[in-house]
Amino acid sequence: MSTYRPEPLCVFVHQDADGPDAAATTERDLHLNLQKADLTSAHAVVPIEEIESWWFLFPAATESYRESWQNVLKRNAHNWDAVSNPKEELKRLTGQRSVRKAYEEADSPRIAIRIADAIVSVSRQVGTSPSFDRFADAVSACCDKATED
Template sequence: MARISQTIEARAAVADIVGVIVHQDADGPDDSCAEILRSALTKNVTPPAYPVVPVQETEAWWYLFPDCLRGVKPIAWREVKMPTNINVESIFNPKEDLQRRTRVAAPKHAYSEADSLAVAQRMADAISKGIIPENRAPSWDRFLDLAKQL
């Protein structure tokens, strides 16, 4: 919480801040993590801070835009088999599942957390172009609703 507050203070010196979105993995199928984070933010952070918690792990969200994931390593991951038309939050251990899928497609180029920033950047670019997710996730919908409100 101290680091979040320091970051907000530094940014507030150069820009108006109407709210802060704070991301944290749930690391499981229960999103009660959002309520715990919301409580801590309410007590410790101003301006308003809002939790965004992908159920399970952030990697569940990578399944929303499979082409963005494949684009990080377009040759190695070209043939990665991805689920379609599902609630990605139903995938048990999405990080491990993604590592397995990419390892099957390209044994020397399995997904790692270091790939996350590139996937997220590709997703942001896709969203800005109006590309719609191929799958669904309630936590993603909550995130988008929150972002629209701010």
């Protein structure tokens, strides 16, 4: 039986760090601002430097977006949070075969869906990303809370 919930269980608020942030200062500041605004169910989601760094964690899912992107992304144990300007790197790599079909920001929502599908099908990430791990932990905590209620 379904229970009506007038308030969302979790809210995820995204903000790119827009630069190196090994200490997760941007995430901490966003979290504090959410708490000050009394958004207790809100979770700060802060990719380092940009969300495109997370797309490198799942190269097969990202490459599946366009045929010309096949086998252009690295598949090594790299810390993707350390990539400087990941959006430009993704554009460069995906544009190797066709500049007109290179990655654009508008591609992100559909790539995110492919990555979510890959995660659900237990596709392992390639490399590491502490900022993605914090996001995954926040999602797990939200799901745990939802099953307790």
